[in-house]
Amino acid sequence: MVTATELTPTAELIGITKKYPGVVANSDIHLSLRPGEVHSLLGENGAGKSTLIGILSGMIQPDAGEIRISGELVRFESPRDALERGIGTVYQHSLLVPTLTVLDNLLLGVDQGWKLGREVATTRLQELATLLDVEIDPSAVVGDLALGQRQQVEIVRALWRGEGVLILDEPTSMLTPQGAEKLAQVVRRLVSKGLAVVFITHKLNEALDLGDRVTVLRRGKIVGEVSPSDMLSKDRKAITKEVLQMIFGESTKASNTTVAKHVAKSDEQVFRVDQVLVAGSELHLVLDKVSFALNRGEILGIAGIDGNGQKELAEVLSGQRKVDSGEIQLDGKSIQLLSTAARQALGVRYVTDDRLGEGTVGPLSIALNIVLKRVGEAPFWQRSWIKNNAIREFARVLIKQHDVRTPNELVAISNLSGGNIQKVILARELALNPRVVIYNKPTYGLDSRTAYVVLARIAEQAESGVTTIFISTELSEIVAICHRVAVMYRGQLSEPIDVRPGIELQLGALMTGSTTV
Amino acid sequence: MNGLFSEIFISSLISGGVIAGIPLIYAGLGEAISERAGVLNVGLEGMMIGGAYGGFVGGLSFNSTWLGLICGALTGMIISLFMVVLCVRLNSNQIVVGIAITLGAEGVTALLHGAIYADTYPRVPTVQQVAIPLLSDIPILGPGLFNHHLSAYLAVIFVLFVSWVLKSTGIGLSIKAAGDQPHALEAAGGDVHRTRTIAVLSTGLLAGFGGAFIVLVGAGLFVPFVTNGKGFIAIVLAMLVRGRVKWIIVAAVLFGMSLSLTTALQLAGIDIPIDLVLMLPFVLIIIVLFVFGRRSYLPAALALPYDREQH
Numbered sequence: 001m002v003t004a005t006e007l008t009p010t011a012e013l014i015g016i017t018k019k020y021p022g023v024v025a026n027s028d029i030h031l032s033l034r035p036g037e038v039h040s041l042l043g044e045n046g047a048g049k050s051t052l053i054g055i056l057s058g059m060i061q062p063d064a065g066e067i068r069i070s071g072e073l074v075r076f077e078s079p080r081d082a083l084e085r086g087i088g089t090v091y092q093h094s095l096l097v098p099t100l101t102v103l104d105n106l107l108l109g110v111d112q113g114w115k116l117g118r119e120v121a122t123t124r125l126q127e128l129a130t131l132l133d134v135e136i137d138p139s140a141v142v143g144d145l146a147l148g149q150r151q152q153v154e155i156v157r158a159l160w161r162g163e164g165v166l167i168l169d170e171p172t173s174m175l176t177p178q179g180a181e182k183l184a185q186v187v188r189r190l191v192s193k194g195l196a197v198v199f200i201t202h203k204l205n206e207a208l209d210l211g212d213r214v215t216v217l218r219r220g221k222i223v224g225e226v227s228p229s230d231m232l233s234k235d236r237k238a239i240t241k242e243v244l245q246m247i248f249g250e251s252t253k254a255s256n257t258t259v260a261k262h263v264a265k266s267d268e269q270v271f272r273v274d275q276v277l278v279a280g281s282e283l284h285l286v287l288d289k290v291s292f293a294l295n296r297g298e299i300l301g302i303a304g305i306d307g308n309g310q311k312e313l314a315e316v317l318s319g320q321r322k323v324d325s326g327e328i329q330l331d332g333k334s335i336q337l338l339s340t341a342a343r344q345a346l347g348v349r350y351v352t353d354d355r356l357g358e359g360t361v362g363p364l365s366i367a368l369n370i371v372l373k374r375v376g377e378a379p380f381w382q383r384s385w386i387k388n389n390a391i392r393e394f395a396r397v398l399i400k401q402h403d404v405r406t407p408n409e410l411v412a413i414s415n416l417s418g419g420n421i422q423k424v425i426l427a428r429e430l431a432l433n434p435r436v437v438i439y440n441k442p443t444y445g446l447d448s449r450t451a452y453v454v455l456a457r458i459a460e461q462a463e464s465g466v467t468t469i470f471i472s473t474e475l476s477e478i479v480a481i482c483h484r485v486a487v488m489y490r491g492q493l494s495e496p497i498d499v500r501p502g503i504e505l506q507l508g509a510l511m512t513g514s515t516t517v
Numbered sequence: 518m519n520g521l522f523s524e525i526f527i528s529s530l531i532s533g534g535v536i537a538g539i540p541l542i543y544a545g546l547g548e549a550i551s552e553r554a555g556v557l558n559v560g561l562e563g564m565m566i567g568g569a570y571g572g573f574v575g576g577l578s579f580n581s582t583w584l585g586l587i588c589g590a591l592t593g594m595i596i597s598l599f600m601v602v603l604c605v606r607l608n609s610n611q612i613v614v615g616i617a618i619t620l621g622a623e624g625v626t627a628l629l630h631g632a633i634y635a636d637t638y639p640r641v642p643t644v645q646q647v648a649i650p651l652l653s654d655i656p657i658l659g660p661g662l663f664n665h666h667l668s669a670y671l672a673v674i675f676v677l678f679v680s681w682v683l684k685s686t687g688i689g690l691s692i693k694a695a696g697d698q699p700h701a702l703e704a705a706g707g708d709v710h711r712t713r714t715i716a717v718l719s720t721g722l723l724a725g726f727g728g729a730f731i732v733l734v735g736a737g738l739f740v741p742f743v744t745n746g747k748g749f750i751a752i753v754l755a756m757l758v759r760g761r762v763k764w765i766i767v768a769a770v771l772f773g774m775s776l777s778l779t780t781a782l783q784l785a786g787i788d789i790p791i792d793l794v795l796m797l798p799f800v801l802i803i804i805v806l807f808v809f810g811r812r813s814y815l816p817a818a819l820a821l822p823y824d825r826e827q828h
Contacts, residue, residue: 059704080706095701097694098817107687108694109705114686157705 008071010035010196011056011087011165016065018051025051027220029065033165033196037228038187040211041200042247044305044473048220049200050092053169056198057089058082069164080109088158089167094150098143102153105142106160128156131163131193132186148179155186159195166190167198172206184210202305204243204512208236216246244508248475266296270467271436276326276336278312280491286312288491289326294436299459299468300496301482303475303507309491310471311353314440317469318350319343330436344373347435351425351442353471355418359425362414366406367395369413370428398427402457419450426454430461437461438469443477455481475504489513530774530781531661535669536735538773540565540744542672543727544751545758545765546679547720552755553683554716555696557820559615560600562748563622564721565728568593570626572729573739576641585641585733586668586726593725596622597717605713608822619748627741640738666734668726673766675723680762692716696816699823709823724748746799747776753802757809760816775801 009032016029025048033039043049054060056067058076067074069085076082082089096105106125107116122138129136134152142150151171158166168187172180187197187210201207207214214226224246226239271294280286287309294300304310315321317328319340328336335343352359360369371380371391379390395409404423406416413421422442429437439458443451459481462468472478478485479499486496487510494510497503544565551558558564568589575588599618603609644666653663683689691712694702699709731747732739750772758764779794 078706079704083706089704091704095698095704097698097701099697100690100693104690104693105701105705108690108702109707110687114688116685116687116690 009033009068010070012068012071013052013056014066014068016052016055016062016067018055018060018062024220026055026062029217029220029222031215031222033198035194035196036191037212038191038197038199038210040207040214041198041217042202042204042207042214042243043217044202044247047217049217050169051220052217053089053167053198053200056082056165057087057167083161086162086164087167088155088160088162088165090151090154090158090169090171092170094147094154096142096150096153096157098141100142101138102136102140102142102145103138105153106157110160124160125156128159131159131190132156133189134182134186146179148182151179151183152186163190163193163195165196165198167200169200170202171199172201172203180206202512204240204247204509208239208243214243216243218247240509241505244505244512247512248504248508266298266465268296269293270296270331271469272327272329272332273317274327274329276313276316276328277324278316278321278491279324285491287316287323290491290493291326292486292493292496294467294469296467297462297465298484299462299470299482301478301485301499302469302471302488302493303478303485303511304473304488305511306473308488310488311440312491313488313493314350314352314438314469314471317436317438318348320350341373347433349429349434349437351429351437351439353440353442353444355421355425355445356414360413360421363412365410366399366404366413366416366424367391367409369424370395370398370409370431373428394431398431399424402427403453419446419453422446422450422454426457430457430466434461434466436467436469438471440471441473442470443472443474451477475507478507479503487511525784526781526787528661529784530777531658532664533777533780534770534774535662535665536773537776538770539665539669539672540727540731540735540747541751541754541769541772542676542765543730544724544748545754545769546672546676546762547723547727548752548755549758549760549762549765550679550683550692550716550723551720552819553696553760553816554692554713555699555816555818555821555823556600556604556713556717556720557611557615558597558600558717558720559612559752560596560618560622561615561720561724561752562744562746563615563619564593564596564724565731565744565748565751566619566626566742567596567622568725568728569732569743570630570728570739571725573641573732575729576733577639580642582642582644582666582668582733586729589729589733590722590726593723593728594718594721596725597721600717600721601714604822605710605717608824611820611822623742626739630739630741634739638738641733643737644734668730668734676762676766683762688712688715693816695823696818699818699821703823713823724751727751750798750802753806756815757805772798772801 011033013029013031016026018026029052041049051060055062058079058081067076074085097108103118103121103125107121125136125138132152132155136152136156142153145153155166171183191197199207199210212228212231214231215222216224226243231239274291276287276290277285278287290313292300302310302313312321316323319338323336327334330346330348335346335348356362361372368391371394374380380387380394392409399406399409402423404420404427406420413424416424442454442458446454455477458468458470470478470482482499484496485499485507487494487507489510544561548558548561571592572585572589576582576585579585596618600614603614604611646664647667649663653659683693691702691707694707695709695712702709702712728744731743736743754765754768754772758768775798778797779791782789782794
């Protein structure tokens with residue numbers, strides 16, 4: 001439906017598809033970017049937002065589909081081509097050279113003879129600074145600027161060679177609330193001058209506040225859109241609810257799994273985390289006074305969008321990262337000062353999400369990977385001598401017990417499939433009296449059948465009395481096996497709530513930092 | 518008048534310091550360019566020895582110091598092509614390739630020299646020294662500093678030129694970005710591989726020139742391993758000056774003086790075991806690294822291969 005007020009799109013993506021081994025990052029995406037409009041692109045991590053933006057900015061070449069600029073068919077071989085067509089991108093992670101001045105960063109890559117035209121550039125910078133209504137010191141070294149100012153420089157650079165489309169990839173993730181407010185003003189100003197702005201975010205409120213139009217991506221596909229007329233006419237609460245449903249969808253992975261959930265009967269408190277704080281950048285704390293307590297055999301789910309402090313929490317609990325303040329107790333005794341090995345001996349185990357990097361040593365055998373965290377300990381080592389027979393014997397038992405599919409225990413672990421590697425890691429961490437196990441995204445990258453096996457194993461362990469902390473980005477999994485669930489958002493952990501059917505929307509709102517549902 | 522403070526001692530120390538320091542300036546300057554672009558060029562010694570041999574052959578064939586120096590520079594650049602292809606284009610490990618280049622060039626030049634010149638040990642044409650009027654008349658310092666072959670003064674001009682290029686030109690900016698934040702360069706529409714290629718080729722050119730200088734202006738003949746670790750000293754110099762290339766001149770002459778101390782001491786008639794004196798530059802490097810090493814500036818993306826799709 002084209003009305004008279006709708007102008008030709010500044011840029012159009014038609015049928016864009018991009019496949020990576022094992023995943024379809026973008027599947028037949030159609031997107032129109034119109035002048036004077038902020039187009040919010042919403043979706044979870046891995047929904048395909050970054051790939052789509054990579055394609056529009058020339059960083060990534062699509063497998064199929066076409067891009068049209070003002071109706072004209074174009075091909076972007078590199079970011080330069082896109083920049084020359086007036087498509088500028090502000091990437092999620094700052095892409096400025098910290099050691100250079102603002103002006104030199106802007107001159108970078110610009111073709112123009114042998115000697116740099118710093119005077120001309122200063123004029124252009126002033127022009128764009130006026131357009132943005134911000135003040136930028138051309139001679140300041142970028143590394144000395146606050147993140148908000150750096151972003152303004154990046155916006156200027158994105159518009160340097162032409163003012164057509166401005167892509168903002170998660171622009172508020174590094175900003176203070178004031179910085180985000182300033183950014184919103186800048187964006188409003190730019191669209192009023194006729195630019196098309198693409199605003200990528202996973203924060204629902206921002207997408208709705210700033211966007212004239214909202215498109216939701218899930219698993220590489222467009223799953224819904226809110227048009228400008230709906231944005232204006234419909235009630236905010238109704239839109240929020242509608243969009244949340246689009247983002248998280250019906251339960252997908254493990255949806256048909258029915259992991260038997262036992263009732264946590266014990267009221268013996270085993271594990272307690274009290275006001276744990278880890279400082280990070282000056283902007284926000286990595287972990288901001290996280291507290292919770294767990295009874296024996298209980299499974300606490302920790303939900304949240306990636307990168308809100310879940311990994312750091314897991315590392316703090318397992319001993320791989322220091323706390324700045326706060327206390328961690330096991331059976332009433334403080335353990336926050338103990339080493340990883342000491343905590344492990346007490347039964348605190350950690351199943352990492354980084355299976356290949358941190359969890360295993362690829363070229364080593366399964367058997368050696370199984371004793372990786374027990375190097376030097378009896379019975380696998382005696383008087384510093386490795387006891388290969390003891391290790392192999394132990395590995396054979398665990399391989400059988402956990403149904404690892406492998407010819408024998410001497411195969412290099414990197415030859416196994418992801419699911420089997422995860423089984424080896426589970427075998428290692430669950431061996432020899434676990435008391436508290438922290439799982440970080442244990443089904444990540446596994447097919448649904450293996451995922452089910454892993455979930456069932458976790459539930460079974462909990463039933464036998466292992467206290468469990470289950471970190472996941474898949475709400476359906478959390479609902480399937482956890483007793484209680486808390487949400488991490490920007491380093492803060494919400495109050496744990498009991499899991500009951502239909503809790504997903506409430507969790508989704510907490511995960512996206514939205515307060516209204 | 519013998520002793521440490523005699524005129525002949527100081528004058529020969531300075532003069533020797535300059536002659537030994539000039540190759541360090543050339544090579545150190547070359548290394549500084551590569552490092553700023555994010556390529557740790559451990560093959561510098563190999564490019565120098567290659568340049569030394571190429572310069573030697575060129576100098577003999579054309580019977581000209583200048584043509585010899587140019588041949589040396591070209592040889593260094595050709596050797597640096599290995600680094601370009603393997604490290605910049607194919608993303609191999611820079612340190613491994615660098616070591617291979619050094620060992621390979623040392624071996625090949627020693628072999629060629631042994632096969633062709635071992636019986637005759639020919640000498641290259643003698644150099645014409647150009648005394649700068651007035652300055653060379655300054656007592657004690659003058660003759661040592663201002664009475665050299667023109668290519669010695671050229672080193673200073675090169676340093677100033679590279680310093681200007683890095684500061685005021687587009688390619689200079691690209692080089693700095695390629696070392697500190699290559700993804701930013703690419704996002705801005707630049708080309709990391711192209712920039713690093715230019716940087717590494719310049720390094721080969723300068724290191725080859727420096728190596729040829731050792732043979733043609735300094736020693737007067739080629740012997741295997743004539744560069745004697747100067748390439749490695751130059752790598753340290755480039756790191757120590759923290760990207761401020763003009764300081765290479767000062768650092769190189771200081772190290773050059775410690776290298777030439779043996780000769781100066783002999784001339785002054787002071788008897789110190791020669792092995793002890795030969796150790797001096799390397800002891801100095803260790804001391805300097807202890808004192809300044811932690812402050813040495815290294816670009817963030819140094820020695821990291823660049824791959825656009827990996828963020």
